Amino acid sequence: KYLTDYSGEELLEYSRKAYSENKFTANGTAPVRMLDSSIGVLELWHGPTCAFKDFALQILPYLLTSALKKLGETRKVCILVATSGDTGKAALEGFADVEGTKIAVFFPKDGVSRIQELQMTTQAGGNVYVSSVYGNFDNVQTAIKEIFSDDNMRKSAGENGYFFSSANSINWGRAVPQIVYYVSAYCDLINNGTIKAGEGFNVCVPTGNFGNILAAYYAREMGVPISKLICASNSNNVLTEFFNTGRYDANRQFYNTISPAMDILVSSNLERLIFHLSGNDDRNVTRYMSKLKFDGAYTVSNQIKERISELFYADYSTDAEAMKTISDIYNGYSYLIDTHTAVGVNAYKKYREAAGDNKPVVIASTASPFKFAESVLAALGIDVGYKGIELLEILSKTTDSPIPQPLAGLGNIPERFKDAYNRDDLPDVIMRFLRQ
Numbered sequence: 001k002y003l004t005d006y007s008g009e010e011l012l013e014y015s016r017k018a019y020s021e022n023k024f025t026a027n028g029t030a031p032v033r034m035l036d037s038s039i040g041v042l043e044l045w046h047g048p049t050c051a052f053k054d055f056a057l058q059i060l061p062y063l064l065t066s067a068l069k070k071l072g073e074t075r076k077v078c079i080l081v082a083t084s085g086d087t088g089k090a091a092l093e094g095f096a097d098v099e100g101t102k103i104a105v106f107f108p109k110d111g112v113s114r115i116q117e118l119q120m121t122t123q124a125g126g127n128v129y130v131s132s133v134y135g136n137f138d139n140v141q142t143a144i145k146e147i148f149s150d151d152n153m154r155k156s157a158g159e160n161g162y163f164f165s166s167a168n169s170i171n172w173g174r175a176v177p178q179i180v181y182y183v184s185a186y187c188d189l190i191n192n193g194t195i196k197a198g199e200g201f202n203v204c205v206p207t208g209n210f211g212n213i214l215a216a217y218y219a220r221e222m223g224v225p226i227s228k229l230i231c232a233s234n235s236n237n238v239l240t241e242f243f244n245t246g247r248y249d250a251n252r253q254f255y256n257t258i259s260p261a262m263d264i265l266v267s268s269n270l271e272r273l274i275f276h277l278s279g280n281d282d283r284n285v286t287r288y289m290s291k292l293k294f295d296g297a298y299t300v301s302n303q304i305k306e307r308i309s310e311l312f313y314a315d316y317s318t319d320a321e322a323m324k325t326i327s328d329i330y331n332g333y334s335y336l337i338d339t340h341t342a343v344g345v346n347a348y349k350k351y352r353e354a355a356g357d358n359k360p361v362v363i364a365s366t367a368s369p370f371k372f373a374e375s376v377l378a379a380l381g382i383d384v385g386y387k388g389i390e391l392l393e394i395l396s397k398t399t400d401s402p403i404p405q406p407l408a409g410l411g412n413i414p415e416r417f418k419d420a421y422n423r424d425d426l427p428d429v430i431m432r433f434l435r436q
Helices: 008-018 060-071 086-095 114-121 137-148 151-159 172-191 211-222 238-245 270-277 282-295 302-311 319-333 339-355 369-379 391-399 423-435
Strands: 032-034 039-043 076-082 101-108 128-133 162-166 201-206 226-233 247-249 297-299 312-316 361-365
Touching: 008 060, 032 172, 039 172, 060 086, 060 101, 060 172, 076 086, 076 137, 076 423, 086 101, 086 114, 086 128, 101 114, 101 137, 101 423, 114 128, 114 369, 128 137, 128 423, 137 162, 137 423, 151 162, 151 423, 172 201, 172 211, 172 361, 201 211, 201 339, 211 226, 211 270, 226 238, 226 339, 238 247, 238 302, 238 312, 270 282, 270 302, 282 297, 302 312, 312 339, 319 339, 319 369, 339 361, 339 369, 369 391
Parallel strands: 039 361, 076 101, 076 162, 101 128, 201 226, 201 361, 226 312
Antiparallel strands: 032 039, 247 297
């Protein structure tokens, strides 16, 4: 019912293509791995880029190209992406050489892991472009948002036969597919005997732009018996403060952390939650977002804050806490997690201690630990002193874990893209790409 312009047959066809066995390697695609009788880890990294973004970005090209045909659109689409690490590669993988499209991906220079960078800069495809941008992710994301709202840019793109679209989580086509794996996780908990049908469980999501946990909120509203939504942040803990106080204040120090996909101070999808909690009245949203744009902060009403407190718990982890969590989970369960998942596990631990809530939990594991091999090795007490692709082999041998197939051999692929620009250069960079 979210995608009423498509028939059930079309959606089934796209799903079969997007989630085929040659793209998602795990049995069940998004399996829940139980660490003990009540803690389940929802492994969302078995796709072609080893990150949860694959779930939306493998099906989005099918939805988009079908929509263009349904609308009789004769222009081509240029996908613009700002990425803090994982969205970029997942979008590139989904749209590479898709007819009628081009895709340009921008990431903060020195703001992603070396593995993430190589995944993007080695991307094949005749319709792709990748560049780093000086600054942090919020700078990059703001620059891309401004291009979407720039009448001159839209006109220039149209003159070259293109219009702009997004593969970031601001695109509704990103949110809908993510709802599905929270439903499947619920089914897995029932099937493995952790809960009975209708029994409540908690969900914990490491969160940056608020899209992934928003999908869990939608699953809850649809009837999945999620009791508490646990929002886990790193040291860029603007969301933690918001959920605890009702005030969103982006006027704070920005931290480059070992969980770079969450290094975000302006969480774009939060306005969707506020819209729903305002009774679907967009006047509140408009007022709050205007204050965020001009003042960098806003405070929601007491009514919204009370509703948030009923639904959500929020906490954050420092890098040191996340590193210790990686070590604890490996030593305690012989299970390897990445830096983002560690933030989620640590936040859940704090929630359980604070609330005394021992309901079963599903913790979203958003990326393969091999994408952040340097930090994971350091957490295990192994400091190799460099950041090369060889870290994958070292982590594999150290933990007796196989390197995910999409990452194996990454060091043997030449880098195609080495550009770096200031954010003000992006409009010219994009137009040059469209004219090629």
